[in-house]
Amino acid sequence: MYADKRICRQMDWIYQYITFPITDPTWIFLLVLVMILFAPIVLDKLRIPHIIGMIIAGLLVGEHGFNILARDSSFELFGKVGLYYIMFLAGLEMNMNDFKENKYKALTLGLLCFAIPILIGFFTNLSLLHYGVATSVLLASMYASNTQVSYPIVIRYGVSNQRSVSIAVGGTAVTDTLTLLVLAVVAGMFKGDTDGAFWLLLLGKVILIGAIIIILFPRIARWFFRRYDEVVTQYIFVLAMVFLAAAMMEFAGMEGILGAFLTGLVLNRMIPHVSPLMGHLEFVGNALFIPYFLIGVGMLINVRVLFGSFNAIEVAGVMIAVALTGKWLASFLVQKIFRMKGIERRLIYGLSTAQAAATLAAVMVGYNIILPDGSRLLNEDVLNGTILLILVTCTVSSFVTDKAARRIAMDETQPDEHLKRSTEKILIPLAYLDTVDYLMDLALMIRSAKFEDNILALHVMTDTADSERAGMRGRLCLEKAAKATAGANVELVQLSRYDVNVSSGIIHTAKEQDASCVVVGLHRKVNIMDSFYGKVTENLLKSIHREVIVAKFLMPLNTIRRIVVAVPPKAEYEAGFQKWLRNCCRMGASLGCRVHFFATEKTTGYIQSFLESKYKQTLTSFSSLENWDDLLLLTGHVNYDHLLVIISARRGSISYDPLFEDLPSQINTYFNNNSLMLVFPDQIGDTVKETITFSKPIGSVDVPLYEKVGRRIYKWLKRQ
Numbered sequence: 032m033y034a035d036k037r038i039c040r041q042m043d044w045i046y047q048y049i050t051f052p053i054t055d056p057t058w059i060f061l062l063v064l065v066m067i068l069f070a071p072i073v074l075d076k077l078r079i080p081h082i083i084g085m086i087i088a089g090l091l092v093g094e095h096g097f098n099i100l101a102r103d104s105s106f107e108l109f110g111k112v113g114l115y116y117i118m119f120l121a122g123l124e125m126n127m128n129d130f131k132e133n134k135y136k137a138l139t140l141g142l143l144c145f146a147i148p149i150l151i152g153f154f155t156n157l158s159l160l161h162y163g164v165a166t167s168v169l170l171a172s173m174y175a176s177n178t179q180v181s182y183p184i185v186i187r188y189g190v191s192n193q194r195s196v197s198i199a200v201g202g203t204a205v206t207d208t209l210t211l212l213v214l215a216v217v218a219g220m221f222k223g224d225t226d227g228a229f230w231l232l233l234l235g236k237v238i239l240i241g242a243i244i245i246i247l248f249p250r251i252a253r254w255f256f257r258r259y260d261e262v263v264t265q266y267i268f269v270l271a272m273v274f275l276a277a278a279m280m281e282f283a284g285m286e287g288i289l290g291a292f293l294t295g296l297v298l299n300r301m302i303p304h305v306s307p308l309m310g311h312l313e314f315v316g317n318a319l320f321i322p323y324f325l326i327g328v329g330m331l332i333n334v335r336v337l338f339g340s341f342n343a344i345e346v347a348g349v350m351i352a353v354a355l356t357g358k359w360l361a362s363f364l365v366q367k368i369f370r371m372k373g374i375e376r377r378l379i380y381g382l383s384t385a386q387a388a389a390t391l392a393a394v395m396v397g398y399n400i401i402l403p404d405g406s407r408l409l410n411e412d413v414l415n416g417t418i419l420l421i422l423v424t425c426t427v428s429s430f431v432t433d434k435a436a437r438r439i440a441m442d443e444t445q446p447d448e449h450l451k452r453s454t455e456k457i458l459i460p461l462a463y464l465d466t467v468d469y470l471m472d473l474a475l476m477i478r479s480a481k482f483e484d485n486i487l488a489l490h491v492m493t494d495t496a497d498s499e500r501a502g503m504r505g506r507l508c509l510e511k512a513a514k515a516t517a518g519a520n521v522e523l524v525q526l527s528r529y530d531v532n533v534s535s536g537i538i539h540t541a542k543e544q545d546a547s548c549v550v551v552g553l554h555r556k557v558n559i560m561d562s563f564y565g566k567v568t569e570n571l572l573k574s575i576h577r578e579v580i581v582a583k584f585l586m587p588l589n590t591i592r593r594i595v596v597a598v599p600p601k602a603e604y605e606a607g608f609q610k611w612l613r614n615c616c617r618m619g620a621s622l623g624c625r626v627h628f629f630a631t632e633k634t635t636g637y638i639q640s641f642l643e644s645k646y647k648q649t650l651t652s653f654s655s656l657e658n659w660d661d662l663l664l665l666t667g668h669v670n671y672d673h674l675l676v677i678i679s680a681r682r683g684s685i686s687y688d689p690l691f692e693d694l695p696s697q698i699n700t701y702f703n704n705n706s707l708m709l710v711f712p713d714q715i716g717d718t719v720k721e722t723i724t725f726s727k728p729i730g731s732v733d734v735p736l737y738e739k740v741g742r743r744i745y746k747w748l749k750r751q
Contacts, residue, residue: 051097051098051099052094052098052099052100052101053099053100054101054103056105059100059103059105062092062099062100063100063322063323063326066085066088066089066092066322066326067085067318067319067322067326070084070085070087070088071084071085074087081183081184082180082181082183082184082325082425082429083425083426083429083430085322085325085326085329086325086326086328086329086332086422086425086426087329088326088329089325089326089327089328089329089330089332090329090330090332090334090422091329092326092330093329093330093331093332094330095330095332095333095334095335096330100330102327102330102331106323106326106327106330107327109319109320109323109324109327110323110324110327110328111287111324112320112323112324113316113320113321113322113323113324113325113327114178114288114324114387115273115274115277115287115288115291116273116291116316116320116321116324117178117179117180117182117183117316117321117324118178118179118288118289118291118292118295119273119291119292119294119295120182120183120186120295120312120313120316121179121182121200121203121292121295122200122204122291122292122293122294122295122296122298122299123295123296123298123299123302123309123312124182124186124191124200124295124304132194132647132648133194133197133198133201134201136194136198136201136365136369137197137198137199137200137201137202137204137205138201138202138205139202139365139368139369140198140199140201140202140205140361140362140365140379140383141201141202141203141204141205141206141209142205143360143361143364143365144175144177144202144203144205144206144357144358144361144383145175145205145206145209145210146175147357147360147361148171148174148175148353148354148357148358148361149168149171149172149174149175149213149357150171151171151174151353151356151357152167152170152171152172152173152174152175152353152354152357153167153168153171155171155349155353156170156171156349159345159349160345160346160349165217165408166397166408166409168213168217169213169214169217169393169397169408169409170350170397170409170413172210172213172214172217172393173210173350173386173390173393173394173417173420174350174353174354174357175206175209175210175357176206176207176210176386176390176393177202177203177206177207177358177383177384177385177386178203178207178288178385178386178387178390179200179203179382179385180325180385180387180425180428180429181381181382181385181425181428181429181432181433182200182382183317183321184429184432184433184436185378185382185432185436186313186317187436188436188437188439188440189440189480190378190436190439190440193375193378193439194375195371195375195376195378195379196378196382198365198379199378199379199382199383200382202379202383203382203383204292206383207286207288207289207292208289210393211285211286211289212285214286214393214396217396217397217408233283233284236282236283236284237283237284237285239283240276240279240280240282240283240290241293243279244276244279244290244293244294244297245293245297248272248276248294248297248298249297249298249300249301251272252268252269252272252297252298252301253301253590253672255268256301256587256589256590257586257587257590260468260587262307262308262311262518263311265308266308266311266312266315269298269302269308269312272294272298273290273291273294273295275290276290276291276293276294277290277291277294278290299623300589300622300623300624301589301590302589303472303475303476303588303589303621303622303623304621305475305476305478305519305521305621306472306475306518306519306589307514307515307517307518307519308518308589309519310517310518310519310520311518328387328421328425329422331418331421332418332419332421332422333415333418342412343412343415343416346412346413346415346416347415347416347419347420349416350413350416350417350419350420351419351420351423351424354384354386354420354424355384355423355424355427358380358383358384359380361383362376362377362379362380362383363376365379366379374435374438374439377431377434377435378431378432378435378436378439380431381427381428381429381430381431381432381433381434381435381436382428382432384424384427384428384431385424385425385427385428385429386420386421386424386425387421387425390417390420390421394409394413394414394417397409397413398410398413398414454482454545454547455478455479455482455485455547455548456482456485456486456487456544456545456546456547456548457474457477457478457485457486457487457546457547457548457549457550458487458489458537458540458541458544458546458548458549458550459471459474459486459487459488459489459512459549459550459551460489460490460491460533460537460549460551461488461489461490461505461508461509461512462490462504462505462508462533462552463508463552463555464504464507464508464511466552467508467511467512467515468511468515468587469582469584469587469588470512470550470551470552470582471486471488471512471515471516472515472587472588472589473550473580473582473584473588473618473708474486474550475515475516475519475521476588476617476618476621476622477548477613477614477617477618478521478617479617483522484522484524486516486521486523486524487523487524487525487526487540487544487546488508488509488512488513488523488524488525488526489526489527489528489536489537489540490505490506490508490509490526490527491505491527491528491529491530491533491536491537491540492505492527492528492529492530492536493529493530493531493532493533493536494529494531505527506527509525509527512525513525526540526544528540533567534566534567534570534571534574535570537549537551537567537571538570538571538574538575541575541577542575546577547577547578547610548577548578548579548580548610548614549571549575549577549578549579549580550580550582551567551568551571551579551580551581551582552581552582552583553581553582553583553707553709554567554568562695563694563695563698563699564581564695568581572681572711573681576713576714577607577713578607578610578611578710578711578712578713579710579711580614580708580709580710580711581708581709581710581711582707582708582709583706583707583708584674584706584707585671585704585705585706586672586706588622588674589622590672591622591624591672591673591674591706592624592670592672592673593624593625593626593627593670593672593673593674594615594618594619594622594624594625594626594627594673594674594676595627595629595665595668595669595673595674595675595676596615596626596627596628596629596676596677596678597629597630597656597662597665597675597676597677597678598628598629598630598631598634598638598656598678599630599634599678599679599680599686599688599691600630600631600633600634600686600688601634601685601686602630602634602678602680602686602712603633603634603637603638604685604686605680605684605685605686605712605713605714606712606713606714607712607713607714608637608712609641610712610713611678611710611712612638612641612642613645613646614710615676616642616645616646616649618674619649619650619651620646620648620649624650625650625651625652626649626650626651626652627651627652627653627654627668628651628652628653628654629653629654629655629656629664629665629668630653630655630656631655631656631657632655632657635653635655638653639653654668662677662694662697662698662701662702663697663701665701665702666701666702669702669705671704671705673705673706674705674706674707674708675702675705675706675707675708676707676708676710677694677698677707677708677709677710678710678712679691679694679709679710679711680711680712681711681714684714694709
């Protein structure tokens with residue numbers, strides 16, 4: 032009898048956990064994690080994109096599959112978070128400089144992606160499906176909508192900075208905005224409140240909330256980032272801003288995805304793509320929230336509708352054909368109008384084809400509207416056809432995007448001649464914990480992603496009385512630096528060494544590692560006899576011919592609004608001219624801010640020529656600075672939230688001026704309360720010479736001055 036009771040208890044336990052659909056939260060979350068883990072692994076061997084794997088996994092475990100899991104409130108909650116996350120990352124990952132340059136292309140794509148499908152769909156719905164006018168309009172607007180479901184693919188391949196991606200994402204914003212407006216209009220018509228007051232109220236609420244997001248959100252975020260630098264706190268703050276914007280948009284009668292996308296756009300400049308915060312945002316979204324959303328979409332799909340009735344097959348076939356054809360025609364016209372490459376058209380088509388968010392919103396709104404005769408505005412055939420439309424368009428979008436993004440990534444990774452001949456290693460000596468973050472952020476912004484292991488953190492210890500405490504401080508500095516780079520998915524090379532003094536250790540390490548750039552913090556004066564640069568930096572400038580950057584930041588780099596660069600005369604003749612110019616452009620691109628150059632008219636011509644050939648998308652402006660003896664002229668152009676970059680030179684170099692000796696006193700007098708970078712470019716010496724090329728003839732600039740003089744003396748003696 033006792034054995035029977037024990038068996039019954041075991042059977043009850045098994046029945047409790049085996050009954051489908053599973054309702055225990057622990058098992059639900061475990062199964063979701065298993066799907067997130069193994070679906071990409073299995074389908075990757077079949078060369079099927081990961082996104083399709085998540086949707087298929089949701090289809091199999093959903094109520095229309097094996098009924099293992101029910102689409103409960105957890106899937107609705109996490110699914111909505113994932114949906115907002117996709118739109119937020121789409122706005123955050125956009126290259127705003129590229130978007131501004133391609134805004135007319137994006138606007139054209141958005142209008143075409145809206146107009147072509149809605150026109151084709153409207154007449155198709157009337158003639159083939161025999162729907163009414165209101166139903167045809169709402170259903171046609173569903174063909175035009177777009178969700179960036181395949182956007183994580185371009186992030187994974189590292190091609191999110193392509194102009195075709197910016198055009199596609201910008202076009203999505205235009206298309207979805209127009210689609211959601213149509214949805215609001217149709218829904219309002221059947222609520223009986225489409226009088227003049229309805230339109231004015233809707234327009235007023237959208238404009239007001241849009242203005243709040245665009246104007247107030249950046250100011251609030253900049254204030255918060257300057258006061259709280261802990262990554263977890265910043266992450267929670269950003270997520271709260273996303274949901275606040277989404278909630279406000281829903282209050283206005285629009286869909287929350289529009290607010291999430293706008294938040295990504297306005298915070299774009301304050302969350303650099305190479306920052307630890309960006310790494311955390313992408314990691315959490317791609318690891319949990321976005322897969323949860325995709326699995327939830329798969330659970331809505333009912334494949335059995337194909338075998339239910341001919342009407343369902345007919346409706347689904349028309350919807351899929353119109354949606355795919357309309358988006359292809361729009362992508363084709365954009366390519367021909369703006370003379371783009373075929374691979375760009377395919378990437379635009381892949382990113383513009385998938386439908387999920389706005390489509391689901393539209394069909395659910397139409398399905399819930401009851402007409403006077405008791406029927407629904409959008410019937411069950413449309414609902415089932417919409418699910419199949421989502422499956423097919425997401426599949427096509429993922430395959431096309433994956434293939435195009437892989438092709439572009441392979442083309443980009445081909446090393447060019449300059450990269451074959453050059454190396455990049457940025458050495459950062461660390462001594463104080465409070466300077467680690469901004470020095471590592473600076474290194475992350477100026478590094479090239481084409482080189483691996485190109486950031487080296489160094490701590491030098493000397494044989495002094497407090498060497499043990501210094502060693503402990505050095506280990507803490509290196510650990511903090513490693514965490515900062517790990518958050519940005521960059522591997523850090525950690526170096527620690529003993530030497531007779533700090534400057535000797537840095538010099539020997541720079542030569543042993545063949546460092547191309549050394550980034551140090553500005554010297555902290557201990558007593559009144561200390562110099563401005565300090566003994567360590569002065570020894571570096573005397574013994575190292577590579578670029579040396581001396582930095583001091585009074586606020587986080589992501590809150591810098593402008594970079595002001597003071598360039599001395601003849602700076603274009605230095606061997607490191609291209610290098611510091613590239614660094615300034617990379618910083619401007621990462622921060623999304625303008626780089627303002629102050630230089631002579633001749634030097635400005637060289638800078639503009641280089642930018643035109645290499646960095647056309649960088650936001651730049653130029654002003655004349657003919658008189659270098661007094662930097663007081665710059666005080667009116669450098670605000671507290673600007674970064675002042677002064678291009679200096681070592682004694683004896685081509686661009687060196689005796690007036691540089693007064694730089695420390697002028698900086699202390701005029702710019703003591705500003706973030707500052709002093710750049711000492713490469714010199715011809717022990718370093719590898721960089722050939723300088725420009726788009727306009729400027730003579731033999733790549734030949735060293737002493738070699739020119741030697742050749743002329745030789746020719747003169749030969750003539751004699």
